[in-house]
Amino acid sequence: MAVKADQATAPRSHTMHAIEFDADLIARMSQNGPRYTSYPTADRFTDAFRAPDYASAATRLKPGGRALSLYVHIPFCQSLCYYCACNKIITTNREKAVIYLGYLKREIDMQAALFAGKGRVEQLHFGGGTPTYLSDEQMGDLLDYMRARFDFAPDTTGEYSIEIDPRTVDPERIRSLRRQGFNRLSLGVQDFDDDVQRAVNRIQPEAMTVDAITAAREAGFRSISIDLIYGLPLQNTRTMTSTLDKVVAAAPDRISVYNYAHMPQMFKSQKLIRDEDLPDAPTKLAMLGLCIERLTAAGYVYIGMDHFARPDDELARAQRDGTLHRNFQGYSTHADTDMVSCGVSAISAVDGTYAQNEKSLEAYYARIDKGELPVARGLAMNEDDFLRRDVIQQLMCDFALDTRALGERRGIDFGEYFAPELPKLETMAQDGLLDLDAQGIRVTPKGRLLIRNICMVFDKYFGKPRAIPLTRMQYSRTI
Template sequence: MIDQSIKFDLDLIKRYDKAGPRYTSYPTALELHEGFGEADYRRHIERSNAAGGPLSLYFHIPFCDTVCFYCACNKIVTKNRAHAEPYLDNLCQEIALQGALFDKNRKVDQLHWGGGTPTFLSYGQMQRLMAVTRAHFNLHDDDSGQYSIEVDPRETNDRTIAQLRELGFNRISLGLQDFDAEVQKAVNRLQSREQTFAVLEAARKEGFRSTNIDLIYGLPLQTAETFARTLEQVLAYAPDRFSIFNYAHMPSRFKTQRQINEADLPSAALKLDILQMVGRKLTEAGYVYIGMDHFAKPDDELAVAQREGKLYRNFQGYSTHSDCDLIGLGITSIGRVGDAYIQNYKELDEYDKAISAGHLPVYKGVELDEDDKLRRTMITQLICHFDLTFSSIEQTFNIVFAEHFAPELENLEIMQTDGLLRMTADGIQVLPAGRLLIRNICMVFDKYLAIKQRQFSRVI
């Protein structure tokens, strides 16, 4: 059985803490370009239909009632709910356009609404969106699909949760970030314990099969002690999963972050103290480290998939369905169909113009070559399962691993000396001290990284 433990080595983390991708894809989204257009996407859909297999759908709902200063998502902040209606019209039209191109026999095994705040939509609007989706894609009717939604507890109540369950959702992720009152004021997200846990309890009552809590460390005014109090309060309700993200302060890229007082941000040393505390408390509570920012109960689907060698990673994070082509719907969403990544337009007016003309709203994309597919397979295996067997790569891609990746293997020698991994003639095994630094290990195999590294957040 796979060892899902981690080891917190402060010296190693300090030495390896540099900017790098999160590898929700390889190549990363930075490699998408405008030379890839609608005709290219249609060609990959045809190939995808010929290959068959299930589908995954991602819907981007960009609206938020208020702005959280730390947010780096593509969002539209408004209190006017009527602003969602024209966007919903276009989104439904895009569903029809895309649905017409995919084989109707292909089941939708996964579906996810993200944002923004998906529950910004009214119940009637959510009903309409799901009905249109069912009309154009082959959704499960027996609750066997993995249909998830991100919710803001400030925008959700018992009735909303019951409605979401009625619409077919069976997995839910709750945004929280931190309960400390001063931290909440500093990031403009005021959210009570009562709001949060009422939604969590309602989800369990309605039969949601998985509950996730999102937290962020590194926010202004946080300390290890205050964040520990937040974590202890959440642990008392024992969600199935935790996503605990490192706040990446990049105000030059994300304007809302300019409203954060940089003097209030915790030091790098303090962030490491918080991270160490988080790892200790969650493992003591019985959660296992999945990778990156994710912890789960041992019987959660993610933990089971990892032990069985079936875990995968896509633009929504860790996933249990590596066999699904991912279709992105709505502004800024990114899909993976066949051997291509595709992103929709990021701005409402461009999205509207394409949809109004009856075109797929393809903004840019990239077609993977054989080297991309080879490196993607390796990076996915490492970041999901913390090991890599050379023979499986050699058989799949007809290479001699030691010859093909001689420079990379040489670069890994120092990581082996530092105790991050173990290399043999058969493969690479990431050790407990290397799991928190898995991004660094994957970066060794990233041929695009050298010229793009400044555009990524730090790994810790």
């Protein structure tokens, strides 16, 4: 292993959040690759893994052991956003939600029986679709149902979040969500420009978003997050500058800035976006640079990937403390948990296994009608998977890897085990993405935006035939 013996891995500090935007390097190195919300990635799941395998993993958990993280997927939306790549169902027929909730409760019963006495719920996330598609009464009833079957940590220590569409709520609904137990809120914004909003069929006036944020603060939500997307039709640096000014003025605790991946061959709704309206690659790159410059100047810390947070936010503190984690919802402060996910297409991560539910309502309902957990596919990790997941997690969260400590913990010689990977790392070091030294790997400020590229070096599956055909699953660009 090539090292620089006079150089040591930098301690965690505010300087670890520095980021350097090198447009030429990014343009040269950007490629399609995983986001590493899991390792192995979801396209490696197989239908050989079924509900009994998942149940076996749950039974291996010790009573009172690791905490639990619950995820609930609500797939319904009232209207179609053309850019969306989520698993969603567009409908104004509210009866569909009534039927879905009945089946969802039946799955919750089965999951709760599996995990009875295993651990306390310290994290809950409602995603979709649009979770606030559910009425206030339906949401309250569902939460009461879950609390009767799982042991939830108190509000002061638990992290209970929900994604909302500001177009579907008013201030009273937001106050009700807080009373129902949610203490974190994520708002989809994407862009404030009127023309961009019309081009993606999501008309959401600035005042509507600001009113939702104000109501959330008044209701006592501990954290408010905004999602933005760059690369949408009719976007340019002028429109992005205006949007960023408005976002900074709204002062959310966290901001996510996602790269729009235009894949109409996979997502039919994206065919409604005109190719000629999409910004070209240099414009997209300029918008990314603008986002980084504007948000860091406003005092936000670059957490990693697409995420920014205020320095006093729990995500930023967790990164400084070395306790940051990454899961299917992105970056998280709760590292040592098993994730139990309910609803159509939801993915659980329990005791070294991944299990994904059926993706269609029909298949999801049919499995539950048989009295079965609706697991369609998954994967049981082996020792090599655990090791590589450890490496990727640390790089994604800490931008550093102590290879000596990892070797001692895993009983390996890092240089020998990862000998095939070292030449690629050395090339990246020459490009200025990382430093290799006697203690390990440190990602440079220039390399942090390309962290997915660095992690791909350790992905033994990348580039090999997939369990899920390319036509059904495709990676986005790393930048």
